[in-house]
Amino acid sequence: MIGWLRRMAATRRPLSQVSSDTGYQMWAPTYGDPPNTFQQLEHEALTTLLPPVHGCTVLDLGCGTGRTTTTLLDRGATLVVGIDRSRPMLRRAVDGGPRPAHWLQADAAAVPLADGVVDLVVCGLMLGHVEDLRRPIDEMARVLRPGGALVVSDFHPAATIRGWRRTVMDPVSGREHEFEQHAHLLSDYADAFARHGIAMEALREPSHEGQAVAFVLRARKPMDRPV
Numbered sequence: 512m513i514g515w516l517r518r519m520a521a522t523r524r525p526l527s528q529v530s531s532d533t534g535y536q537m538w539a540p541t542y543g544d545p546p547n548t549f550q551q552l553e554h555e556a557l558t559t560l561l562p563p564v565h566g567c568t569v570l571d572l573g574c575g576t577g578r579t580t581t582t583l584l585d586r587g588a589t590l591v592v593g594i595d596r597s598r599p600m601l602r603r604a605v606d607g608g609p610r611p612a613h614w615l616q617a618d619a620a621a622v623p624l625a626d627g628v629v630d631l632v633v634c635g636l637m638l639g640h641v642e643d644l645r646r647p648i649d650e651m652a653r654v655l656r657p658g659g660a661l662v663v664s665d666f667h668p669a670a671t672i673r674g675w676r677r678t679v680m681d682p683v684s685g686r687e688h689e690f691e692q693h694a695h696l697l698s699d700y701a702d703a704f705a706r707h708g709i710a711m712e713a714l715r716e717p718s719h720e721g722q723a724v725a726f727v728l729r730a731r732k733p734m735d736r737p738v
């Protein structure tokens with residue numbers, strides 16, 4: 512087990528599945544407190560791929576408790592908008608201290624921002640919870656200015672295929688549950704980006720015991736795409 516990942520043995524009784532909303536309601540009070548091994552591996556790779564953010568307006572989509580938002584503000588972003596659909600996760604972000612961020616509760620498939628207003632979109636560990644990648648990626652492309660970058664991370668699809676699952680402990684019953692999860696291949700991301708002329712420019716695949724458990728990619732919207 513690493514962090515909240517568990518390898519499901521063929522002999523093990525399957526865990527009951529919970530939706531993202533139910534799972535994060537259970538996890539919100541303790542999420543990232545302290546960061547688990549998986550979150551540390553992902554965050555290290557994500558911060559390596561972040562472009563310079565000084566003076567930038569950034570959307571942190573699926574911001575959760577604001578783990579990455581803090582890094583973006585520490586690196587000099589002028590404005591960070593954190594969007595998440597989970598109220599309990601956002602509550603922790605809001606209560607987390609006097610950060611000059613803006614928090615909005617919304618779904619990634621309908622981002623409440625105007626076209627072309629952000630310099631960078633960061634989307635950490637969220638898209639595996641979404642069945643159809645295209646709608647959130649369409650929204651990221653829409654709100655991004657021409658020439659802007661996207662940094663996306665998630666649980667590695669190869670890990671899902673190898674039997675690893677994201678799990679969460681219900682603090683009330685003490686029972687462990689498995690998150691509903693969708694294994695999007697890296698080629699699915701490439702295809703969803705290509706609809707907007709967005710090209711991948713860097714990729715990291717952090718490993719644990721020699722096997723990729725996460726991926727982080729950076730991609731860029733072309734300058735000649737109209738807003």
Ligand SMILES: C[S@@+](CC[C@H](N)C(=O)[O-])C[C@H]1O[C@@H](n2cnc3c(N)ncnc32)[C@H](O)[C@@H]1O
Pocket residue numbers: 531532535543572573574575576577578579594595596597600617618619620634635636637640641
């Ligand atoms: C693993 S947490 C990641 C939080 C943060 N990005 C981080 O790296 O710590 C995934 C977050 O994605 C959010 N999420 C899942 N599906 C979403 C959707 N369709 N729209 C917006 N947020 C979503 C969840 O509520 C949760 O807070």
